[in-house]
Amino acid sequence: MSRSRRRTELLPIPSRGWQEAAACRGEDLALFFGPEDESWPQREMRERRAKQVCAGCPVRTTCLDDAVSRPEKYGTWGGLNEVERTSERRRRLRRANAA
Template sequence: MCRRDEAGLFFAPSKEPTAARLSREEAAKRVCARCPVMVECREHALLQPEPYGVWGGLTAAERRVVLARRRRRDLELKKAARSASTIAAAG
């Protein structure tokens, strides 16, 4: 769907006012919400990571939050795995 829409809907023009940016991002997210490959698009943008635009229904700032949460979760899982292996070795 986004291929048929203007790229300007998904990417900010330089010096875009905040109200215009928020409105444009919401319009882009509505396009994403109807897209059959939204999840795949989002994962692509997270794995790259894409620094600009709306991808898979998320803005660049929202993607940074998701990535930070994933990093924290991965660190916690690694810590838990180390603790479990230490306990198993001691037992």
């Protein structure tokens, strides 16, 4: 089963007000959620394009905070992919524990 299909099965997601202003509204979901059998070069190209959309998004910080605050395993959210969000979660946890 592809990640896109898994994500689709979770839809509809609860509406969040900030999503009304999201730059990805109307974009192809496949840009943000690639298939499991995607090659690394394909993934890099797709994620680069998704991150370009995120870079111009007025709700990027809110989106990233939201995605990091829950166990969102798939896709590009707030300009970060899955691996980058895991690192961001750890970074935030370390910072919170140090405070």
